[in-house]
Amino acid sequence: MSLLAVGTVAFDSLETPFGKVDKVIGGSATYITLAASYFAPKVNLVAVVGYDFDHNDILNFQKHGINTEGLQIKQDKKSFFWAGRYHNDMNTRDTLVTELNVLEDFDPIIPESYQDCEVLMLGNLTPSIQTTVINRLKNRPQLIVMDTMNLWMNIAMDELRHTLTLVDVLSINDEEARQLSGEYSLRMAARRIHDMGPKYVIIKKGEHGALLFGEEKMFYAPALPLEEVFDPTGAGDSFAGGFTGYLAKIRDYSFESMKRGIIYGSAMASFCVEKFGPERLIGLSYSEIEERAAQFHDLVRIV
Amino acid sequence: MSLLAVGTVAFDSLETPFGKVDKVIGGSATYITLAASYFAPKVNLVAVVGYDFDHNDILNFQKHGINTEGLQIKQDKKSFFWAGRYHNDMNTRDTLVTELNVLEDFDPIIPESYQDCEVLMLGNLTPSIQTTVINRLKNRPQLIVMDTMNLWMNIAMDELRHTLTLVDVLSINDEEARQLSGEYSLRMAARRIHDMGPKYVIIKKGEHGALLFGEEKMFYAPALPLEEVFDPTGAGDSFAGGFTGYLAKIRDYSFESMKRGIIYGSAMASFCVEKFGPERLIGLSYSEIEERAAQFHDLVRIV
Numbered sequence: 001m002s003l004l005a006v007g008t009v010a011f012d013s014l015e016t017p018f019g020k021v022d023k024v025i026g027g028s029a030t031y032i033t034l035a036a037s038y039f040a041p042k043v044n045l046v047a048v049v050g051y052d053f054d055h056n057d058i059l060n061f062q063k064h065g066i067n068t069e070g071l072q073i074k075q076d077k078k079s080f081f082w083a084g085r086y087h088n089d090m091n092t093r094d095t096l097v098t099e100l101n102v103l104e105d106f107d108p109i110i111p112e113s114y115q116d117c118e119v120l121m122l123g124n125l126t127p128s129i130q131t132t133v134i135n136r137l138k139n140r141p142q143l144i145v146m147d148t149m150n151l152w153m154n155i156a157m158d159e160l161r162h163t164l165t166l167v168d169v170l171s172i173n174d175e176e177a178r179q180l181s182g183e184y185s186l187r188m189a190a191r192r193i194h195d196m197g198p199k200y201v202i203i204k205k206g207e208h209g210a211l212l213f214g215e216e217k218m219f220y221a222p223a224l225p226l227e228e229v230f231d232p233t234g235a236g237d238s239f240a241g242g243f244t245g246y247l248a249k250i251r252d253y254s255f256e257s258m259k260r261g262i263i264y265g266s267a268m269a270s271f272c273v274e275k276f277g278p279e280r281l282i283g284l285s286y287s288e289i290e291e292r293a294a295q296f297h298d299l300v301r302i303v
Numbered sequence: 304m305s306l307l308a309v310g311t312v313a314f315d316s317l318e319t320p321f322g323k324v325d326k327v328i329g330g331s332a333t334y335i336t337l338a339a340s341y342f343a344p345k346v347n348l349v350a351v352v353g354y355d356f357d358h359n360d361i362l363n364f365q366k367h368g369i370n371t372e373g374l375q376i377k378q379d380k381k382s383f384f385w386a387g388r389y390h391n392d393m394n395t396r397d398t399l400v401t402e403l404n405v406l407e408d409f410d411p412i413i414p415e416s417y418q419d420c421e422v423l424m425l426g427n428l429t430p431s432i433q434t435t436v437i438n439r440l441k442n443r444p445q446l447i448v449m450d451t452m453n454l455w456m457n458i459a460m461d462e463l464r465h466t467l468t469l470v471d472v473l474s475i476n477d478e479e480a481r482q483l484s485g486e487y488s489l490r491m492a493a494r495r496i497h498d499m500g501p502k503y504v505i506i507k508k509g510e511h512g513a514l515l516f517g518e519e520k521m522f523y524a525p526a527l528p529l530e531e532v533f534d535p536t537g538a539g540d541s542f543a544g545g546f547t548g549y550l551a552k553i554r555d556y557s558f559e560s561m562k563r564g565i566i567y568g569s570a571m572a573s574f575c576v577e578k579f580g581p582e583r584l585i586g587l588s589y590s591e592i593e594e595r596a597a598q599f600h601d602l603v604r605i606v
Contacts, residue, residue, distance in 0.1 A: 088487070089487065090487075184391070184392065184393075185528070185529065185530055185531060185532070186528050187528040187529065187530050188530055188531075205511065208508065208511035208512075209511075209523075209525065211528060218528060218602060219602065219603070220512075220525040220528070220602045220603055221603070222512065222523035222525050222603075225488070225489050225490040225514060225521060225523070226488065226490065227488055227490050227491055228488060228491075229488070256605070256606060259605050260605060263605070297605070299521060299522065299523045300522070300523055300524070300525075300603040302559070302562050302563060302566070302600070303559060
């Protein structure tokens with residue numbers, strides 16, 4: 001059984017206090033599938049790119065065992081492009097350029113070979129596209145996880161509300177949780193979001209870790225304090241990839257399993273920020289990942 | 304053997320989005336000693352107040368078994384007074400009034416009965432007063448913990464640097480750690496602060512919990528996500544009181560014991576913010592405290 005990940009595959013130009021890179025591969029589905037590829041037996045990608053996306057870029061996914069049959073290539077348009085600059089604190093950034101290009105009329109196609117989807121990860125996209133993907137699956141996946149962002153709360157709240165009724169887990173950051181719920185307390189925010197549909201709510205707090213709420217329980221996975229954060233781009237999506245990839249591997253969707261998934265997600269996010277773009281997610285070893293996950297366990301352990 | 308706590312005993316006027324109170328007892332030593340009183344067999348207070356501090360106020364300490372022999376009462380001056388207003392996010396506040404009054408020429412007196420000090424908690428005060436207290440103890444305590452604030456980094460950095468060479472543990476918040484060290488990464492900040500003297504560094508991150516660094520190890524105690532934070536005043540001092548009170552009780556100053564101390568400190572801080580001023584720290588039961596500490600353990604537990 002497989003993990004299906006839908007989201008953006010894009011080119012990013014990134015500037016942080018440590019340097020800058022031009023047009024590296026990015027986008028939510030890139031980080032999600034790369035991170036998930038270390039766990040899930042099958043990772044199926046649904047996304048769209050333009051004529052500027054070349055064969056080698058696709059090979060990078062395939063080398064990680066990621067199925068790209070659902071990656072559409074539009075010959076008349078360019079790929080989605082985003083340029084951003086991070087401030088010194090790395091927690092805030094300015095968007096310099098956003099060119100939607102192929103995203104303007106993205107109609108996600110689900111290949112027949114993807115229909116065995118057990119875990120569906122809906123990366124950040126318009127809520128209506130997320131809903132379309134759910135509707136195009138013949139059987140409901142065992143677990144549907146979605147990400148979203150404040151933009152959709154501002155311009156497509158009704159659609160977002162509808163998508164929320166269809167999913168099991170919402171994974172968003174603290175600011176977004178506050179905006180969506182109208183509550184400052186994250187515990188109250190999670191309660192409001194439960195009422196909107198998702199049985200489980202993950203609130204990502206960046207360098208402060210991540211919270212899981214569900215079944216009247218709470219779990220807090222702190223982030224590992226790092227000596228240096230090189231580039232935060234994709235950390236949240238790497239988290240989602242590690243989380244859903246792990247769950248697709250063990251095929252157990254209990255609260256306890258989700259806790260372990262959050263540790264693996266946090267581990268993948270901690271790798272992601274160590275280099276520019278998704279570079280650090282390429283060619284990791286399993287022992288590196290287990291060692292990093294063990295550091296997360298040690299961080300809170302009291303003997 | 305005893306815990307000696309030095310700091311301010313003051314009147315505070317507090318305004319939060321939930322309401323306001325006028326001239327409630329506050330100050331770092333108030334929160335430290337009240338929180339510590341649930342753990343340490345003997346808590347000795349060193350502070351100064353003015354003629355406006357009445358007998359009932361002192362009784363409040365004594366009811367908690369806190370020794371007030373070292374609490375000086377100046378008949379010609381008023382007590383230290385602070386008024387502040389918290390913003391909606393509760394993480395930032397404006398100081399409206401600061402009247403030093405008795406603090407202007409505070410000369411800490413250590414009664415003979417306090418000389419059996421095993422753990423010394425130096426609450427936030429001018430670094431030179433903190434140093435004076437250390438010098439006035441005939442034997443060096445087993446453990447010296449200090450708090451400080453950015454004000455002293457701005458106006459008394461040399462004195463602060465000297466005090467830092469005399470203590471075992473520095474307990475400060477994330478912003479202060481960054482200012483003191485000149486490092487944004489808290490892990491790097493802790494390393495720089497180790498070089499300044501303290502073998503152990505606790506970095507308090509408010510709603511995001513607290514980090515302990517020492518012996519080349521790290522520990523992260525997340526804060527319990529609360530439904531409501533009523534008034535954050537004194538949370539950091541309650542934390543310090545729970546931490547040092549617990550250590551004075553078990554008389555073991557290893558990294559592992561400090562971890563447990565941080566959980567108790569976090570538990571006391573979580574009580575503190577539930578009501579205005581130190582109200583919630585008065586008359587707690589031991590079972591309430593153990594139950595709260597258990598919630599902190601559960602929050603990160605993976606079975």
